[in-house]
Amino acid sequence: MAVLEIRGVSQTFGQGDTAVQALKPTDLSVEAGELVALLGPSGSGKSTLLLAISLIQPPTTGRIAIDGQVLHDEGPTGVDIRAFRRRKVGFIFQQHNLIPFLTARENVLLMLELNGAGRREASRKAQELLDYLEIGHRADDLPARLSGGEQQRVAIARALANDPVLVLADEPTAALDTGRGMKAMAMLRRIARERRSAVITVTHDHRMIEGFDTVYHLDDGKLGRDGAPAPAAH
Amino acid sequence: MDLALKDIRRHLGKFIATTVGVAMLLAIVLVMNGIYRGNIVDGTWLIENTATDLWVVERGRGGPFNESSRMAQDSYRSVAATPGVAAASPLVLYTAQRDFGGASQQFTLIGYDVFGGLGGPTTIAQGRGLEAAHWEMVADRKLGLRLGQQVAFGEDRYTVVGVTAGAVDASGNPLVYLSLPDAQKVQFEQDKRALAAARAAALRRLEAQGIRGEQAERLLPLVTGGAATINAVLVRLAPGADGEAVSRHIRDWLHFNVYTTDEERTLMLEGRLKRISAVLGLFRGLLVAVSIVIISLIVYVLTIEKIRSIATLKLIGAPNALIVRLIVTQSLLLTLGSFALAYLLRLLIAPGFPRTLAFTTQETAVTFAVMLAGGVLASLMAVWHALRTPPQLALGG
Numbered sequence: 008m009a010v011l012e013i014r015g016v017s018q019t020f021g022q023g024d025t026a027v028q029a030l031k032p033t034d035l036s037v038e039a040g041e042l043v044a045l046l047g048p049s050g051s052g053k054s055t056l057l058l059a060i061s062l063i064q065p066p067t068t069g070r071i072a073i074d075g076q077v078l079h080d081e082g083p084t085g086v087d088i089r090a091f092r093r094r095k096v097g098f099i100f101q102q103h104n105l106i107p108f109l110t111a112r113e114n115v116l117l118m119l120e121l122n123g124a125g126r127r128e129a130s131r132k133a134q135e136l137l138d139y140l141e142i143g144h145r146a147d148d149l150p151a152r153l154s155g156g157e158q159q160r161v162a163i164a165r166a167l168a169n170d171p172v173l174v175l176a177d178e179p180t181a182a183l184d185t186g187r188g189m190k191a192m193a194m195l196r197r198i199a200r201e202r203r204s205a206v207i208t209v210t211h212d213h214r215m216i217e218g219f220d221t222v223y224h225l226d227d228g229k230l231g232r233d234g235a236p237a238p239a240a241h
Numbered sequence: 242m243d244l245a246l247k248d249i250r251r252h253l254g255k256f257i258a259t260t261v262g263v264a265m266l267l268a269i270v271l272v273m274n275g276i277y278r279g280n281i282v283d284g285t286w287l288i289e290n291t292a293t294d295l296w297v298v299e300r301g302r303g304g305p306f307n308e309s310s311r312m313a314q315d316s317y318r319s320v321a322a323t324p325g326v327a328a329a330s331p332l333v334l335y336t337a338q339r340d341f342g343g344a345s346q347q348f349t350l351i352g353y354d355v356f357g358g359l360g361g362p363t364t365i366a367q368g369r370g371l372e373a374a375h376w377e378m379v380a381d382r383k384l385g386l387r388l389g390q391q392v393a394f395g396e397d398r399y400t401v402v403g404v405t406a407g408a409v410d411a412s413g414n415p416l417v418y419l420s421l422p423d424a425q426k427v428q429f430e431q432d433k434r435a436l437a438a439a440r441a442a443a444l445r446r447l448e449a450q451g452i453r454g455e456q457a458e459r460l461l462p463l464v465t466g467g468a469a470t471i472n473a474v475l476v477r478l479a480p481g482a483d484g485e486a487v488s489r490h491i492r493d494w495l496h497f498n499v500y501t502t503d504e505e506r507t508l509m510l511e512g513r514l515k516r517i518s519a520v521l522g523l524f525r526g527l528l529v530a531v532s533i534v535i536i537s538l539i540v541y542v543l544t545i546e547k548i549r550s551i552a553t554l555k556l557i558g559a560p561n562a563l564i565v566r567l568i569v570t571q572s573l574l575l576t577l578g579s580f581a582l583a584y585l586l587r588l589l590i591a592p593g594f595p596r597t598l599a600f601t602t603q604e605t606a607v608t609f610a611v612m613l614a615g616g617v618l619a620s621l622m623a624v625w626h627a628l629r630t631p632p633q634l635a636l637g638g
Contacts, residue, residue, distance in 0.1 A: 054633075057636070058633055058636070061556075063556065063631075063633050064633060089558050089559075090560075091558075092556070092557065092558040093557065093558025093559070094558070096558075098557055098635075100553070100635060100636060101636070104635050106554070107251075108244075108247050108248040108250075108251035108252065108550075109242075109244075109247055113247065116242060117244075118557060121557070121558060121559055121560075121563075149251065165557070177636050
């Protein structure tokens with residue numbers, strides 16, 4: 008079963024003569040453990056699609072189902088979207104967006120506690136995730152004391168804290184140099200392979216998509232499939 | 242996880258500085274409360290601490306505090322003869338200013354009948370009351386005089402035999418008690434040269450009327466006036482006497498104005514204290530409003546500084562309750578912390594404050610409740626902004 012299934016999803020801003028169709032009717036299906044890249048120039052509709060998938064900005068038309076649950080079908084389906092995101096979706100941001108007054112561990116703990124984990128269990132799992140992302144030794148540091156790459160790893164740990172079926176990454180390498188960017192992408196590949204989460208990454212940098220299963224290209228709101236590049240060497 | 246406390250812990254210096262700033266403002270609100278209430282306490286202190294049932298003053302006057310009142314000294318005898326009056330005694334009071342210990346100080350001088358008369362000091366903290374007919378004084382400790390110290394009024398020197406605590410006139414100035422003749426002497430005593438000039442002028446007026454020589458000398462004391470006036474007569478009613486009937490009798494037959502202690506108090510509150518109380522009350526209200534506005538702005542700015550974090554929280558699925566709690570908790574901690582500090586500052590300020598500060602638990606509690614409600618209200622604007630923040634703000638660069 009596909010983790011993400013979208014059919015005829017489009018996004019139009021404005022009305023009448025001023026209406027702009029930022030995303031043309033789009034179909035997309037992503038399987039568990041699949042690594043998908045959305046490529047495209049600025050203003051091509053990448054972020055619009057990401058916002059639509061996460062229901063942060065519900066689409067004008069279409070149907071969206073995540074993990075078998077229909078969240079939008081030409082309108083709201085009554086599902087508590089925020090609670091659903093909290094349980095099933097992980098987000099990785101361009102600027103990492105760690106909560107600046109929480110330590111690395113607390114940033115991950117927050118996500119676990121939001122999902123109802125007990126304090127001891129949450130603490131153990133937070134450390135486990137930070138160790139998994141090789142940042143466990145900086146668990147008690149505030150984000151301001153971490154490098155960009157380290158912050159991104161903490162952000163990835165936070166995104167994985169709820170064992171998401173779907174990870175949405177918005178330009179996760181934009182704030183990193185090439186080396187650190189490559190490393191971050193390698194981690195996303197590892198997540199998809201080892202944790203069986205579907206990962207959709209928005210990027211404009213072709214160099215970062217090495218080893219992705221599927222690459223889509225967005226141009227002027229139209230989604231086109233580029234095919235699957237060769238697997239990356241681990 | 243309490244995000245509000247975590248945020249405060251990470252920005253402790255900033256939070257403390259903000260709290261201290263707001264606390265200083267709230268301390269001014271509390272001190273203004275004290276000034277407002279102190280003004281009323283001072284204004285009515287003498288009325289409420291003079292052991293009398295009735296105040297008899299010059300007819301048509303609202304004296305002796307709100308308006309001057311002059312009566313012949315022996316008028317107290319006719320008041321004393323009124324049916325239902327157990328005791329009546331003369332009282333003089335007037336404001337004076339003299340140098341004490343190198344500082345010019347204003348005070349109110351009260352003269353009363355030392356031998357069993359009404360109107361003497363009621364709150365002696367050190368020493369004793371007046372016992373001699375002359376040259377003794379009781380002064381409030383605000384004047385800074387010591388027991389046994391000698392003070393010169395005119396040509397005479399007076400010994401401080403007693404010190405009162407908190408005995409003040411309606412303006413908050415300390416009281417000085419003298420015997421009636423001493424007070425009258427201090428009040429009416431003239432400089433020798435001024436006295437000689439006044440006598441010469443009076444003689445010339447008599448001579449202009451054709452009165453000369455020995456006859457003019459005999460008439461001179463009658464035209465230069467004397468010191469035998471008082472400002473009020475204090476009355477103690479006989480047991481079981483009808484105060485209203487006694488007042489009516491004095492008004493109708495002796496042609497004086499009569500006020501009960503309650504009426505004097507009302508006269509003071511509705512007259513002399515009314516405008517200043519209104520002004521102080523207005524300032525107090527404005528200060529509370531300004532404090533709430535400032536707390537609102539601080540809470541709002543604290544929220545705006547976290548707006549990207551709030552957007553991130555919304556995006557990762559944090560419920561609104563978590564965000565509301567973050568803002569409201571910080572607002573309440575700021576308000577509570579500031580109020581507690583302001584209360585401590587008030588305790589430090591009060592003893593050295595140049596005017597009487599009077600505090601009531603009820604007023605402090607009401608101020609606290611208003612500030613607390615203000616703090617919650619203040620956070621509503623920030624909460625509203627936070628809840629309107631789109632989660633997509635967390636996306637992008």
